[in-house]
Amino acid sequence: MSLGCKICDDLALKKVVEEELDKHNTYAFISRVQEHRGTKVSPETISNHAKHREYPPPDEKPALPKRDLAVLVRDKMYDAIEALPADAMLIKDFQPALGNAIRAQGAIDKRETKKVGNQTFILQLAAAMGERLGLTSGPDVIEGEATELV
Numbered sequence: 686m687s688l689g690c691k692i693c694d695d696l697a698l699k700k701v702v703e704e705e706l707d708k709h710n711t712y713a714f715i716s717r718v719q720e721h722r723g724t725k726v727s728p729e730t731i732s733n734h735a736k737h738r739e740y741p742p743p744d745e746k747p748a749l750p751k752r753d754l755a756v757l758v759r760d761k762m763y764d765a766i767e768a769l770p771a772d773a774m775l776i777k778d779f780q781p782a783l784g785n786a787i788r789a790q791g792a793i794d795k796r797e798t799k800k801v802g803n804q805t806f807i808l809q810l811a812a813a814m815g816e817r818l819g820l821t822s823g824p825d826v827i828e829g830e831a832t833e834l835v
């Protein structure tokens with residue numbers, strides 16, 4: 686993408702250098718490694734390349750099957766939680782449903798070994814609950830009595 690960039694001009698070199706950059710090796714280190722491999726490329730060149738290199742698009746969420754019960758339950762629950770009045774969270778009857786949503790997320794997470802962390806949904810829920818309950822301190826602190834969900 687850059688004019689006159691030795692690294693961009695050499696796809697094989699580009700691949701190797703970017704792999705090294707991804708490992709957070711220094712420009713000087715990468716330069717030395719390349720020299721050992723027979724390709725002279727200065728730390729400056731690597732530095733310049735690092736500035737204009739194009740990163741692959743960030744990991745996209747893995748495509749899920751269109752009809753996935755766990756996903757459906759989770760999404761419906763999430764929508765429902767968002768639509769609930771603030772005090773609904775405190776109603777005991779609501780909590781088994783919340784437990785189901787969390788279990789649904791657990792099932793999803795088991796299948797997705799990717800980066801969609803276990804905690805993402807829990808944190809989202811906590812944040813949503815926090816908002817609903819008018820807490821200002823975010824998901825870290827949720828006041829009130831703890832109730833076992835499971």
Ligand SMILES: [Zn+2]
Nearest residue numbers: 690692693734
């Ligand atoms: Zn370049």
